[in-house]
Each structure stands twice: as structure tokens, then as C-alpha cells.
Amino acid sequence: MILRGALLLLLALLPALAPAAAPVVHERGEFRFAVGPAPDFVVEQAVPDTWTADAGKDPAEPWRHWLLDQQVDRRDGRHVFYHAAAWQAGSQRLLGDAGKYSVSFSPEYQTLTLHALQVRRDGEWIDRLDADAVSLARRESGFENDLADGEVSALIVIDDVRVGDVVRIAFTIEGSNPIMDGHVANSFWLAAGAPLLYRHGRVLFDAATAARARVFGSDLQVRRRETRDGLEFSFTSAGAAAIRDTDDYPNWYRRYPSVEIARDESWADIVAWALPLYTVGDELPAELEARLPEWRALGDPYRIAGAVLRLVQEEVRYFGIEIADNTHRPNPPALVWSRRYGDCKDKALLTALLLRRLGLDAVPALVSTSWGKAIADGAPAASAFNHVIVRLRIDGRDYWLDPTLSAQRGDIRQLDLIDYGVALPVAAGVTAPVVVNPPERIHNALTIVERFAPAADGRSVDLRIETTYRGERAETIRRQLNGQSFAVMTEHWADYYRKRYGELAIATPASVDEDEEANVMKIVEHYTLADPWQRHGGTALLDTWPDALSGSLDLPGRVSREEPLRLERPETLRHEIRVELPEGWKLSSEPGTVSAAGGPIAYRRVLRQADGVVEMTHELKNDREYVDATQMRDYVAGLREAKAAAGMRLAFALPSALRDSERDRRLRDLLRGELDAPTGAR
Template sequence: MTHLYTENKRKAFLLLALLFGLIWQAHASAPKNLKVTPEPGWAIKLPARTTTKINPDHVNGGYHYLLTNVQYELALQETYHQYTYKLLTEEGVQNSSEIRLNFDPNYEQLLLHKVQVWRNGKAINKLDLAKVKVIQREEGMDAGIYDESLTAILVLDDIRVGDVIDYAYTSKGYNPVFGGKFFTGFNLQQYDPVDELLVSMVVPQGRKLQFKYHLDARKPETSTSNGKTSYTWHLKNLPATKMDNNLPDWYDPYPGVYVSEFKSWQEVARWALPLFEVKEAPSKKLQAKIDSIKASTGSDEGRVEAALHFVQDEVRYLGYEAGIGGYKPHMPNQVFANRFGDCKDKALLLAYMLRQMNIKASPALVNTTLDGHISNLLPSPSAFNHCVVRVELLGGKTYWYDATISKQRGSYNNIYMPAYGKALLLAPGTKTLAAVSGPVTEGPTVKVREIYSIDKVENDVVLEVRTEYSGAEADYQRSSFATTSMSDIEKNYLNFYANAYPEIEFADNLRFEDNELDNIFTVIEKYSIPGFWQPQHANEDVLEAWFSPLVFNGYISRLQSSKRTMPMALNHPVHVEQSIKVLLPQAWPLDNQDQEIDDEAFWYSRKIAYSSKGTELNIDLAYRSKQDFVSPEATATYLRNQKAMVDNMVYGLTFNKGLVDSISDFKFSWTVGIMSLLTLVLLGFGAYKLYFWDPAPVGGELPYGGESLGGWVIVPLLGLIFTPFSVIVSFISEGYFNANLWENISGNGSGAFLVGAEMAFNLALLAFSGLLITLYLKRRSSVPKLMVAFYVSRLAFMLLELALTSAWGIGVANEKFGSNLLGTFAGVAIWVPYFLLSSRVKSTFVERLYPQHEEVYAEEEEEQAAVR
């Protein structure tokens, strides 16, 4: 019995201890700054609203606000809230039957006044502090921000359609970081209609508020009593705001009021500057890092790059922003030791490190969404949501950097900076906002080059893609490749093209090249596309192939709304180019096309060019945005231009299988053959005449037969001997005598002219090279000048051809043409001076058709005999 009693006693003691612990834990976890109190006596009381005349079809979400009531008492640092709304549908009951109130426990108290449900004209009290759950949600956790804010949640029971929920509370305490300064902003109209709205501010007479009214916002009614001034907006039957979609981030569609106790941006800078003041010396480890950067780089520019890369890539983004921490950065030693920080922490660390290297650097506050429209706001700390750094190098040149962007590369003067527009520089003497300037990029940030190789219509098509990213696009791609497995990247790339070509497969592994110095990131792809040509639905004998600039298309803003009263947002800045080259198995009888659209918001160009022989198609597209929005009055024009652009991006080819034989089989053109023969006869006659040209040797008459062919003189002869063979091969490969070629380019006048000119010049080369070989072997005196003419004429014709193709938009200037042009230019540069200046040339090509040196010898012998 004694043992049993002792065991029961032990169990009872443990149970009591557990119960005591639970009670203590519940008491300890209940926030001291949450309690139930009466409504404040200073707040304006409004009659209860329980009915509305608003049509339920005119509101969203299944509920409707009857009253929105917000009042500020600046001296007490209290804000009173009252909200009354009616549940109209089951969805409204589902989504709006719990009350959530956020507050910061570091400086704020939450005073609950009432929570009641009106049903059938009677109020049902629902305020029970025991049912209020307080949780720490950390809504910014996914973005790396922890602010310790709490959410008080009251789940209402027994809620039905038609109930009116009415609750009121006061938040007491303002963030001490602002030094007692007040600022806020509010709308006087909402997306849905509101029956009644009240906003009031009670301000001590010694405190001066600045007001700015947005759109057609009304001014307040003002009254003064007991040393306080009240500003009140009391509005009823507010209509819904008629909003357009796709609004720019900086555009506020609601009439509203901005309020601030800060008189100027200079005053905001004076407030913020002490928060960023560093009074401590660098720690040993931080100093060691600074010394390492100084030792490894000998210039200020290099040190800026090294410090920026360290803070961007080795100090991860994570912020504790509870209370004052939302505005005051942590000191550099702490951030360096933790190796993490938010935007202001990282900005201050970067600026501090650069200052320790005697480089002028200052943090600066910016707004990431207003894009330069921050000047529309009143001066206040709430105008900013981000922190960057401005650096001033020798000579006074300034550069801006964002320390939160990882994997940025490039030199100090071309590192991408987002278009933040305006910044508040945290430096002594700041009086106004400064313009944020990033590196100026003239060319496209995305350049796509696709090559479709089609050796035969029935075969698989090979697609090679080379995409070159620069600026912000290179930073993004570099970061994406660093955080994604190559297998997933390849899968995403393949699926991207599979939307257009379902049977596509990789023909080679995806590769990338990273030029960090110039900040150019290049992705290289190669695919095989079976079934590229598909039969038309109406006629299966006709195959069609479509070439769509898929990458290019992804950067174009596609907007549909035409009836607007508000600006329409566009992707900006965007500058992208895409070239599509199609290597065709045979000539296609099509014309070149050019199109250009110059809109207020964008510029677009498309050029379609076929090579002179019609076997190469080049499609070049370019798009450049001009601004980040379209004004309402310009929307109709924009949409027309957008449609014109989108409609002609995709280009198609057709192939009639029934005409394959007539297109591909060789059919000798007797007309071209006879004309070529006559041309060759005329050129041969000209060469025959030129054979009798008998100029004096370049080096003058020699008393002996000259040098034999040898040394470097042999090299040009080998090129001459090769020329007739290369011309004959060209005639065969280019199909000059194929009647189908001339039929297919007959509709292209410029192309036919160039093909004819090429053919005539090749015939001239055939005749001229045959003459030169003969003269060369005879070491005739005319060879040096004729060789100069040979080299110069080839270069001149190629330059003329290049000029004509550029002027007529014919895509002949491909890699092969470029290499041939370079080789011809090199030949001119080497051999023209050689034949004009070489002593070996002068002593070799001395033979004349009508020799004169024998008479000279005879005269010399007579003179010598006379002397003797």
C-alpha cells in the first residue's frame, strides 16, 4: 500500500507540474501589448451602418464595405480603425469571416475595442480575447526578410450570408526611428464602391503637415480647438474606381492624399544620415579583407569591382528588420561577420569598405517601382524601399551599384544598374534627389542567331542557335545557370522549342560561354528537327515550313485593351535582335522585303533577303522599347502598330512535291550556253589582242636574257594555274547553265542581274587567266602590269558586289563570301606591291614580243671596237 501511495503521489506531482507549466507558458506567450479597451475618447464616433443600397453585382469578393474609418491622434501616437462590411455571398462568408490585425511588438500596442455581428437588426458581441490567436507569420520570409511582426487572428463563429461585421481597434505607438515625425498616405476611393469613408487627423498646432493631393482628391475640412487642429475627410456614397488593366507600377489609379511632416528631401536626408553613420573601426577580419583587395588590385577601379563582387556574391541577402531595424542598417563589422544582410546592410558595408580604401562612396535610398516618379510623392522615409551605393572616382565621375544583385560582371563602368530614376544620397550637403545613371548600352542586350540547315526537304532539319546576352540579361542568365542543374536547363530549352516543333531533339549538348570581362553570356544550342515540313490541310502535296522568332517574341509586350483612361505598362527597357538564316537545298523564287514601324513606344524592323542565287534566306528582326508605358490617347495607334508587328513576325515557305522534279533536276539552258560561248569568244579575242601588247620591261632593257622563273615568282603562277579550274568548278556547282535556276530568279531583277554579272566576270577570269599563264611562262614584259590588273579587278568586283547586295538587300554577304573577300584583299596587299617593286620581278619579266636588245648589243660592240 505504501508503494502504491508513493507512486500515485509522484504521478499527481508530475501532473500538477505539467499543468503549471502549460499555464505559465500560455501566460508568458500571450503578448503584453494586446488587450481589450474602450474606444478612445478623442475619436469621432459614427452611427452604426447595417444596411446598404449597393447592388451586390457591383462588388467583388462577396462582401461590401459600408464604412471605412481611420483616425490619427499624433500627440498620443494612436491610430483608430473601424471597418464595417456586409457579407453578400457564400464566398464572402468563406473568405471574410476572420479578422487579421498586424502589428509590430517592438513599439506598437494593439487595443481591441469591439467585434460585433449585426443580424436582423441586433448586434452580437464576438470579441473574446481568449479566442484571439497571435502568430508570427513572417510574410517576407521567402524574400529573406524577417521583421518579427505579429498577426492577431480572431476566427468568427456562426457567420452567415447577410451578416454585417463591425470591428474597431487602435494601434498605439509609432516607430521611434522617425524621431516623432509623422507621415502617411491614403486613398479616398477604392476599387469597389463604399457607402461611407472617414479619415481624420488630430495635430498639435505647433506641428506643420504637408499635404499633396493626387488626381481629384478632395481637401479636408479643418477645425481648431484646445491647441489642436483637426483635418477631416468625410465622404459618402463613393463610386467604384474604373480601372484599366496592365497599369505601370508607378501609376496610382485612386484619388488620394499624401501627408508628411518632412518639409523637404534635405530634411529626410538629415534624418537618415545618422542611421548610416559608422563610428567603429573595421574589425581585424574585415580589415584583412580590405587589405587583401588593396593588395590584389592596383587601381581604384579594380578595387571597386573586387569589393562589389565580394558584397554581392559572398554576403547573402537576408534581413532582420524588426522595429528600428527596418530603417537603420546593421554595422559593417556585424554584417561582415554574419555574411548576410539586407539592402541597406550590404550597401553600407560596400560603401564602408570603399571609404577605407580612400574611395568616395555613399549609400543612397531609391524606390524600385516608381521609375523616376518618386518626385510625385511628398518627402518622407516611406518614399523609399531600397538602398544602393554611389561611387565617385578620381575626376569626379560617378557610378551607381546595387549590392543586392548577385553574379554581376563587367568592368566598373559598364556594370548594369536598374533604372531606379531618382535617389536620395546619404551624404552631407544633400538637398534634393539625385539622378541615378547606369551604363549606356547602344546595342541590343539580347542577340539571337538561328541557322536552319535544310539539305533536302524530306530530311531532318538541323537548327543551330547562338544567343548572346549582355548587361542585365547576362547577369540574369549567369545567375540562372549557377542555380539550376544543366539537365533541367536542357529540358527547359528543349521544351521551349518543342512548342513550335514537337519532334525536336538535341543534336549536341547545350553549352554556354561566359565572358565576364565584357559581361557577355552566350548560350549555344543545336537541335535536329524531324518532320519540319508539314503538309497543308487543304493540299497534302504542298508542304509548308514556318520560321518563328520564338526568343524575340518572348520580349514583346502583348496587350489587348484599347479603350483606356489610364496608361498601359510595357516591358522596358528592351532591346533585342534576332537573325534567322535558312540554308535552302535549291533556289526559291521570292522577293526581298523590308518593314519598319516607328511607334511612340517602340521601334521595330524586319528585313527578309534572299541570296543572289535564292538558296539562302535571311530574316533579321529588331525591337527596341522607348518607354515603359503607353499613354491613353496613344493606345489605339499602339495596338494597330503592335498588330502589324506581330502579324508579320512569322515567315513561311511552301514546297510543292508535285514540282520537285522540275525544280531539282538539271535542265541545260541552251540560251545561257550560247550566250556564254559568244561572250567567251569575244573575251578570247580581247585576250588575243592583249597578247600583242608589248611594253618596255618595268626595270628597263637588260643586256642579257633576264632571270628564269624561280623563287617567289613561282607562287603567283600556281594561283593562275588554279584559277581556270576553280572557275569551271564554280560554273558546275552554282548551276549557271541550269535553266531551272534562271526560271526561279526571273522574278527577282536584282538577283538575276548579279548572277549574270558573276557569270560574265567568271568568264572574263577564265580568258584572262589563260592569257596570263601563257605570258607568265614566256616571261613577257607585260606580266607585272597585267598581274596588278588581275588582282585589283577581282577585289573591285567583290566590293562592287557587296555594295550592290547591301543596297538591294540581297543576303550574299555570308561567311564564305567574307572569307573570299578577305583572301582577295590579302592577295592585293601582298602581290600588287610585289609586282610593282620586286627586283626579281623586274629582272624576270623582260622578254618582249619584238626584242630590241640585239640592236643595243650591236651598237655597244661598235663603240668598243672604235675605242680599241
């Protein structure tokens, strides 16, 4: 009887001990995905049964994240990423988002396996995973931005999702780009734009791996333990409130609290990884070899560097085919030149090679457009970077060149790449990211001068506008001029003044004057305004606005914020309005000076009259590219004061002859209206 009981127990256990069902592969043309169970290393987390009362603080939150669980197996050279999530739409408007999901992967080195797709309604889980309803598409979402990455998206539309349903999905992406060679960091958000009830994360390494966890913006403790299967890092958190998007952050600001888990490497290790990728011979195509003597003849290293930079910026267009190795391995410079296109690393390597052949110290440098200077605080990893520029060293000073930009002119000492924050030069001996300092000759500025010359009759006005762009402002307008018809742009400018002042005629076609050496652009416009005045008794009124300051005087989208606010680069904006007074005209508005300041900005308006000319000058200076959260109150108050002072109506007392003629004209118009009116209307 004992033997029979043991046999029955064994038979009962057999289903549990049986191997998991093998994944079933589904093909969609040249692409495929699988449906199967979660990998053995995964410790599955259950979706909570109920929403905790204080989770997310706001019980009426229209979107809820019930679960976010991400686990990564990095043992034995693998990279297996497991993702499970559950969410709930609390309103009809959000059902469209709740009822669809997409997963992207790179089929060259990754596979996708779907494990579960379920809907919980009235406490019961309903299976909604239908492999036949899954589409695979290579959408190339970056193609319009001149980038092809080869990613494929699994597109899933979920049947019958209703308000209040909890939707759960689980999948695994196995594989990572071989060229990264494990130099990647795994990042985990701890909060989102909607409340998050339960968060779990876990990473497994081989037992002998040196690894560490970093936590940003939270006091969360990450558990580290050694098991018989290897080294494990894990964490859990619960009840994370929604973090509202206040927009316009500096790129270095970490909006969400997060955890970063990676091998314990140094920046020197990342340089050692990158060096072989950017090591090429000195050979150049014959066409470029022929240009070297011409560049050497320039003599000055700054002029040589500027000439080379412009060649690569203007004659090699930006386009990236970033598939497999090409995500991080640049193409040979000869191939890039023959194609006349390349991505950031292609153009950076070509630029650095040309400069080295000309005797200059130039190397590619890795940067992050997403995180800026914040990467210096994170884990040393190749995955921290998404862009490549060039570090040029002259007389012991670093200069930074970005060959992917266009329309840059002038001395390289005034080129501004401060947004990148820090860069990791790909050069032997580099052990840490280097600060990308502002250039020594930076001068970003915009100046507009409007000259109004009223006719003696007090009606028409001759208006001349000179707009001068310097530095980055010049580069921006130069790119616009290169990409649009000048005739169309000038008509837009004329139409802008029509909206402000009524009917006008173009007195002289607009013109452009450019000083490439100084990186200055000047545009001149000339109009005849038919009658821009508003009249009140014997006073002529002219509405003015400092267009040079437009945009910079706008209040941020969210003025109540605890985060820093991104601004434009440090610059000086100046707008001058000059009115040449006809004989007998006098300024009625009170001359004087108005000032306002707050945070990094300072505004000043000066109104004065001298020698028959009224001059009003607006000037706004910004000395930093962001506003610290502690300065927001002062910054907003300063903006309000500046904006209130900027829009000003100038009043001019007319001479008696014009006042009389204006009165006579109004009487004639009144009488004409009375005479023309129907008899019954009088």
C-alpha cells in the same frame, strides 16, 4: 423639491460620466492583445443605415465597403492609430473573405486593442467580438523572401456571416518604431477595388506643430483647424466608385486617389535623421583590409568599384532581420562580414565603406521600390523609403550600385537601376532626392540566331541556335544558370524544340560562353530534327516564330485603360532565322519588309534570299520603360500588327526529284494502308 430633482438628475448622469472600462488583456504565449473601448481622441463614425443609390455606380457590385475610418493621434510623441471598417459580401463565393480578418503589429513597440466586431443583419447589430476566438501568430510571411520582421498577426474568424450581412470591426494600434523619431507620413486611400460608401480620416498634432496635407488624384479638401487639444486635419468623402485593377503599372503611378498628412519637414531633415544611422568608423575586418591593396592595384576607379560590388553581391547573401531598430539601423560592417549575410542597408553600408577606404566618393542612398520617382512629390519622410543602394560619384557623375542584386557583371557604367526613379543620398548638404538616370553605357539586348540546314533528302534538318544576352538580360539568365542544374535546363530547351518540330536528337551538348567584362552571355544549342516539315504537293513548309520577341509581343491583360503600362527596360530584341537551301530548293514565300510601330515600340521584319541562303530577321526596339495612357491605342495596334507579322510559315519549292520521290512515298504509304486494312473495311 428642487434639491431632490437636482440629485435625481445627477444620479442619472453618473453612468455617462463614469470612466470608460479599462481594457482587458488577453495573452497568447509570449504575445498579448487587449479588448476595450476606443481611445478618447476618437470621433466615432457611424456605419450608414442604407447604401446610397449612386454609390459605386454598379448596384450589383459583389463587394461593398460601407465605411473606412482611420484616425491618428500624434500628440506628445505618441502614435495611436485607430481603424474602423465595415464591409459586405454580396455573393456566397466572397463569404470566406467577409468572415475573417487579420491585424498585424510589432509587439516590440506596439500594442493592439480590439474595440468592436459586429454583424448587422436585418437592421440589427449583433456583437461577435469573442476574445477566446482570437489567435496571435508570428507568421513571418516574408521569410521565404529572406526577410524576418517580427510582426505578429491577430487572426479573427467571425461566426455566422451570411450574404448581405454588414461586418464592422474597430481596433487601435498604439506605438510606432522609435527609430523613426516621428519622421513618418500618414497615408489614406480615398478609393479601393470595390465601391466605398463613406470615408473619414483625421490626424491630431501638438498645437505648435508645423504640418501639412497633400492630396493626390482628387479635388478633396482637407480641413485644417486648431483646437484646444491641438492641430487637427480631417476629411470626409462619400460614394467612391470602384477602381478596377488593370495591372502592370509603373511603380511611380498612383493607382488610387489619396491623402498624405505629415509634419512639414524638408528632405534635408530626413538626411539629418539618417546620417547618424550610417556613420561608422573606418575599421574593417582583417580579411577585408588585406584585400584593399589588391583592389587599389586595379587602378581604374570603375574596375575597383565593380570588384567591390561583386564581392558584396556574391559573398554576402541577402537576409534581413528587420525588428525594432534594425528596420532602419544597419548592422556594423564587421558583423555583416562575419555573418556573411545582411539586408539592403547592411550591404549598402559595407559597400560604401569599402569604396571610401579605396579613396572613392560613395554613400548609402535611400530609395523606394514601391513608389519610385513619385516619392519626390510626396511628403519628406523617412517612411517613404524601403530600400537602400549606394551612390558612387566619379568625376562629378553619379553611378548607382545595388549590392542586394546578384549575377551583375561588366563595367558599372552599364548597370541599370532606373526603376528606383530617385534616391536620397545620405550625405551632408543633400536637400532633395536625386534622379537615378539611365547609365551612360546601357545596352540591354537579346539576339537569337537559328540556322537550319536541311539534308538533301528533304527530311532531316541540322539546327544550330546561338542565343546572346546583353546587359540585364545577361544578368537574368546568369541567375537562372546559377540556381538550376544546367543539364535540366538543356533538357527543357530540347523539349521546347520537340514540341515545335517533333522528334529530335541532341547533336552536340549545349554550351555556355561568357564575357564578364562586357556582361554578355552566349548559349549554343545543336540538334538534329528528324522531320520538321509540313508538305503540300511539291512544297515544304516550315513554321517559324521569333522567340527573342516572345513576351514582348503579348498584349497587356487590359488593353482598355486610362493608366500607364509598365514595360521592360529599353532594349533591342532580334531574332534571325537562316535556312541554307540544298541544291534545287527555292523560296516560295514573297521576300520583303514589314514594319509596325506604336508608342515606344518599333518592329521590323525582313525576308530575303541571297547566295542560297534564306534570311528572315525580326527586330523589336523599345525606347522607354512604360507606355503613356495617351499612347495605348497606338501601342496596342502596333503590337497586333507586329504579332501578325511575326508568326510566319516559310514555303520552299522542292526540286522535281524530291517532288517525285515524295509523291512515290505517299503512294506507297497509301497502298500499304489499303493492303493492311481488314477485308471488310475495304
